[in-house]
Amino acid sequence: MASVHSSNEDLDTKEMDARSLSSSRHNSQGEPYIHKVGVPPKQKLFKEFMNTVKETFFSDDPLRPFKHQPKSRKLVLGMQAIFPILEWGRDYNLSKFRGDLISGLTIASLCIPQDIGYSKLANLAPQYGLYSSFVPPLIYAVMGSSRDIAIGPVAVVSLLLGTLLQNEIDHTTNPEDYLRLAFTATFFAGITQATLGILRMGFLIDFLSHAAIVGFMGGAAITIALQQLKGFLGIATKNFTKKTDVISVMHSVFGSAHNGWNWQTIVIGASFLTFLMVAKYIGKKNKKFFWVPAIAPLVSVILSTFFVYITHAEKQGVEIVRHIEKGINPPSINQIFFTGDYLAKGFKIGVVAGMIALTEAIAIGRTFAAMKDYQIDGNKEMVAMGTMNIVGSMTSCYVATGSFSRSAVNYMAGCQTAVSNIVMSIVVFLTLEFITPLFKYTPNAILAAIIISAVINLIDFQAAILIWKIDKFDFVACMGAFFGVIFVSVEIGLLIAVSISFAKILLQVTRPRTAILGKIPSTTVYRNIQQYPEATKVPGVMIVRVDSAIYFSNSNYIKERILRLLADEEEQLKAAYRPNIQFLIVEMSPVTDIDTSGIHALEELHRSLQKRDMQLVLANPGPAVIDKLHASHVANLIGEDRIFLTVAEAVSSCSPKLVEEA
Numbered sequence: 131m132a133s134v135h136s137s138n139e140d141l142d143t144k145e146m147d148a149r150s151l152s153s154s155r156h157n158s159q160g161e162p163y164i165h166k167v168g169v170p171p172k173q174k175l176f177k178e179f180m181n182t183v184k185e186t187f188f189s190d191d192p193l194r195p196f197k198h199q200p201k202s203r204k205l206v207l208g209m210q211a212i213f214p215i216l217e218w219g220r221d222y223n224l225s226k227f228r229g230d231l232i233s234g235l236t237i238a239s240l241c242i243p244q245d246i247g248y249s250k251l252a253n254l255a256p257q258y259g260l261y262s263s264f265v266p267p268l269i270y271a272v273m274g275s276s277r278d279i280a281i282g283p284v285a286v287v288s289l290l291l292g293t294l295l296q297n298e299i300d301h302t303t304n305p306e307d308y309l310r311l312a313f314t315a316t317f318f319a320g321i322t323q324a325t326l327g328i329l330r331m332g333f334l335i336d337f338l339s340h341a342a343i344v345g346f347m348g349g350a351a352i353t354i355a356l357q358q359l360k361g362f363l364g365i366a367t368k369n370f371t372k373k374t375d376v377i378s379v380m381h382s383v384f385g386s387a388h389n390g391w392n393w394q395t396i397v398i399g400a401s402f403l404t405f406l407m408v409a410k411y412i413g414k415k416n417k418k419f420f421w422v423p424a425i426a427p428l429v430s431v432i433l434s435t436f437f438v439y440i441t442h443a444e445k446q447g448v449e450i451v452r453h454i455e456k457g458i459n460p461p462s463i464n465q466i467f468f469t470g471d472y473l474a475k476g477f478k479i480g481v482v483a484g485m486i487a488l489t490e491a492i493a494i495g496r497t498f499a500a501m502k503d504y505q506i507d508g509n510k511e512m513v514a515m516g517t518m519n520i521v522g523s524m525t526s527c528y529v530a531t532g533s534f535s536r537s538a539v540n541y542m543a544g545c546q547t548a549v550s551n552i553v554m555s556i557v558v559f560l561t562l563e564f565i566t567p568l569f570k571y572t573p574n575a576i577l578a579a580i581i582i583s584a585v586i587n588l589i590d591f592q593a594a595i596l597i598w599k600i601d602k603f604d605f606v607a608c609m610g611a612f613f614g615v616i617f618v619s620v621e622i623g624l625l626i627a628v629s630i631s632f633a634k635i636l637l638q639v640t641r642p643r644t645a646i647l648g649k650i651p652s653t654t655v656y657r658n659i660q661q662y663p664e665a666t667k668v669p670g671v672m673i674v675r676v677d678s679a680i681y682f683s684n685s686n687y688i689k690e691r692i693l694r695l696l697a698d699e700e701e702q703l704k705a706a707y708r709p710n711i712q713f714l715i716v717e718m719s720p721v722t723d724i725d726t727s728g729i730h731a732l733e734e735l736h737r738s739l740q741k742r743d744m745q746l747v748l749a750n751p752g753p754a755v756i757d758k759l760h761a762s763h764v765a766n767l768i769g770e771d772r773i774f775l776t777v778a779e780a781v782s783s784c785s786p787k788l789v790e791e792a
Contacts (some may be wrong), residue, residue: 234553
């Protein structure tokens with residue numbers, strides 16, 4: 131029951147505006163005061179629209195630092211917003227450089243062999259993987275807001291890009307157009323990313339749920355590992371399928387078992403895969419040895435290359451890299467398709483690859499930012515990623531993004547700022563200029579082993595188990611994406627992941643939860659009777675909570691759901707010979723908004739209840755809801771005296787004697 135106010139409080143309350151949230155009205159029986167639900171002050175349409183736009187696109191208030199600043203200072207702040215290096219660079223010192231130097235050298239030792247392998251996933255020559263770890267990291271270091279992300283090609287995006295490109299152009303019969311389409315896709319991937327950042331629409335990447343990402347990444351990891359069996363077993367390219375599904379790949383693998391496998395290649399691959407896995411285990415067991423798995427791939431490349439060189443294993447059928455173009459990135463802007471049939475194809479591939487690359491990078495950036503207790507600006511990240519891929523497409527790079535394995539090594543090596551990316555780029559530059567001829571005898575088997583060891587971590591069994599325990603629908607999304615990738619194709623798996631994520635959103639919007647509430651004994655609190663079995667129903671009253679905004683997509687369902695609950699409750703009361711329901715109280719505190727369809731549904735519910743000699747009562751409608759109830763005159767239809775601040779006050783007003791007896 132509502133408490134009785136003192137006489138002073140009554141006087142103060144009467145003096146307050148009738149639209150105020152704290153205003154009160156006197157109970158008709160002269161008993162306690164019942165609080166009136168306040169109606170927010172009316173806002174002008176333009177101001178309301180601008181507030182909505184601000185909350186949607188500028189919730190972080192990016193212009194706050196510019197307020198009350200002179201023009202010269204605003205110019206400096208503007209440059210720092212575009213190029214964060216100008217802000218943190220002022221405090222840069224030798225101590226920070228020492229950490230960045232060590233971490234930069236460490237991730238360079240990891241990225242060089244990985245880049246050569248990942249370029250093969252994209253069906254590109256090895257040098258393009260190295261190119262993509264030279265220019266993009268330099269751009270990101272100047273424009274990015276994360277201290278820990280290590281930039282370069284990654285396995286999943288490389289496989290996705292290679293698969294989508296191969297669907298349009300065969301890289302073996304038309305390598306020139308294939309390469310041009312790769313640059314075109316990279317250009318549009320960058321345009322997509324930068325546009326999302328500039329228009330502050332980064333929230334779009336959140337539509338791909340965590341569960342779907344876990345399934346997609348796990349499926350992609352298995353697909354990537356299976357693709358490496360070609361190099362790992364020494365199977366000739368002409369005998370290996372171009373499809374990525376597990377059935378086609380395994381058919382190719384076992385179909386070439388009699389005369390297509392090379393035992394020397396298998397020995398080299400298996401030996402170094404074991405070495406890489408042991409190194410990874412050592413680094414995982416003892417964090418002090420984080421550098422062991424970081425340098426293991428480069429050590430493997432050096433040892434295997436030397437072994438093949440001195441034994442002439444290539445003459446025994448061991449496939450080797452043979453040639454990596456020497457020198458830094460040549461310009462490629464003239465190779466991008468800006469006209470013709472391939473323009474639309476490049477755009478389509480670029481949008482898909484760009485979104486996946488962006489999703490992975492933002493997730494990695496947020497993870498390490500949380501570990502170091504700092505914030506990254508999602509929109510700045512998108513602009514930085516987009517810019518580096520636009521520039522990259524013009525300098526012979528393909529889609530680059532944040533790499534989880536390199537970023538983890540970067541973090542553990544003690545990186546302080548994005549300068550570690552600059553150090554890595556310098557090492558890659560030196561490699562391109564002076565060292566690439568030394569990779570001539572590097573066996574393909576070692577590259578396959580490096581990729582297999584790298585992608586194993588993408589299969590997150592613990593995350594999948596946790597998803598199963600928490601949300602079965604999320605688990606369906608996870609498994610749908612997983613099986614879609616491994617049994618059909620990467621793009622179908624991605625489509626399934628996005629589709630199920632959207633399906634969940636639509637299901638939650640169109641079929642919101644409702645609950646019958648009861649009173650917790652010895653309190654004025656009303657809660658879900660399924661969650662709190664001790665909660666008791668109030669005789670003659672049914673209390674229903676709606677756990678969603680009421681829109682055109684769910685208004686009819688909510689109305690019918692409430693009427694079904696009411697019918698079920700009446701049947702139970704009739705069977706138990708208990709009093710009929712006289713009041714239906716709808717708890718509306720979770721209802722954040724309502725549209726015209728929702729208003730119409732409330733009107734229909736009110737009329738339906740009137741035919742049954744029942745009254746509709748509303749409890750705690752929010753500011754947006756109560757404002758629209760008044761604007762539509764539904765508040766008058768229901769009755770001002772049937773809209774309450776709390777469920778307790780609604781029950782108290784509807785059946786005070788029953789409440790006292792309870």
